[in-house]
Amino acid sequence: MISIPVALGARSYDVLIEDGALDSAADHLDPWLHGPAVVVTDEHVAARQLPRLAASLDIRPVILPAGEGTKSWSGLENLLDQLLTLGLERGDHVIALGGGVIGDLVGFAASILKRGCNFIQIPTSLLAQVDSSVGGKTAINTVAGKNLVGSFHQPSFVLIDPTVLDTLPPRELRAGYAEVVKYGLIDDFAFFEWCEANAAALLAGDSAARAEAIGRSIAAKAAIVAADERETLDRRALLNLGHTFGHALEAETGFSDRLLHGEAVAAGIALAFAFSAERGLCAGQEATRVAAHLAAAGLPTTLAAAGVSASGAALVAHMAHDKKMSGGRLPFLLARGIGRTYVDKTVDLADVAAFLDRAV
């Protein structure tokens, strides 16, 4: 068992990682639950993992459709109405059992229900176990773009059982892996080398590789979030590596399963490194090395592989909605090398559009 603290003063909490934790959830969740637990999940997780939780806990399940479309105004309204019908009180904890879609949606609903109630994350996708369950960013998508309506609302506790990944489809596992590699690329070259050496084992379900990837990712994220909870210090923005490009690709593909979030992030990371190399910030060889590693993990690294044929101007138009936009300029996460990501506020969007037209 590993326990990683997320140090946020009065909002501090622990992330507990343990194989089989879902089967003993009642013991882990006891401090937060009084009576039956309201558990929000999606239809896939309900079929494959909810029975394990139900065997340990007295639950009231709320089962939502799977997929990015649930992180929407209508998905939020539906969830809030169901939580109100169940009589959730302000002091209660609602449990999010699922991937990043369920975690982001439940976190947002919890932040506004009765002006704010509590929630617990039990992430079930690799992406959610290494990234979205920690840090308190909650959101839904709107027609204008990705995650544009949301809140910062920290969970009270995060319970990670890596064995739930045994039922995660391989494509989803690969998509989550993009967010693992991200931590190495941001500021930890040694972790990137670990990824190069261990990705195949991790993606094949090796439990030691899985535990190490989750633990190192969560430790990295917890440190960044503790230093800059609300992304005001150019520190948490580093976690957005690949996302400015990636969110534009997701918008272009309609937030659909044509391109998963992690896949869009992989392509976005490859584009951010290629753009950095083109500007002379990092060596072309480093950009090639990053793209080769992502491609070897079965992830898209080009616009074509991401299934996007839009013009640079169209993609930049999506970026104009990015929450990092400030004073008409959009900061970009660029790299001076592998493990040397930084926030660049000098980028001209016309240069980005021209780069994307050349990138294909």
Ligand SMILES: NC(=O)c1ccc[n+]([C@@H]2O[C@H](COP(=O)([O-])OP(=O)(O)OC[C@H]3O[C@@H](n4cnc5c(N)ncnc54)[C@H](O)[C@@H]3O)[C@@H](O)[C@H]2O)c1
């Ligand atoms: N808040 C944050 O900090 C943060 C960070 C990264 C990503 N996100 C968001 O997370 C979302 C993507 O999350 P995701 O990749 O987990 O997608 P997801 O929630 O759609 O889950 C992926 C798919 O896997 C299924 N699934 C999940 N766990 C399973 C399991 N154990 N067994 C079988 N099937 C399982 C789900 O039903 C779904 O079909 C995006 O909306 C993204 O914006 C948020």
Ligand SMILES: O=C(O)C(=O)C[C@@H](O)[C@H](O)[C@H](O)COP(=O)(O)O
């Ligand atoms: O936690 C963060 O901060 C991140 O940026 C993590 C990202 O992986 C995640 O996709 C996040 O939701 C993107 O943030 P946003 O502010 O661009 O919506």
Ligand SMILES: [Zn+2]
């Ligand atoms: Zn992400």
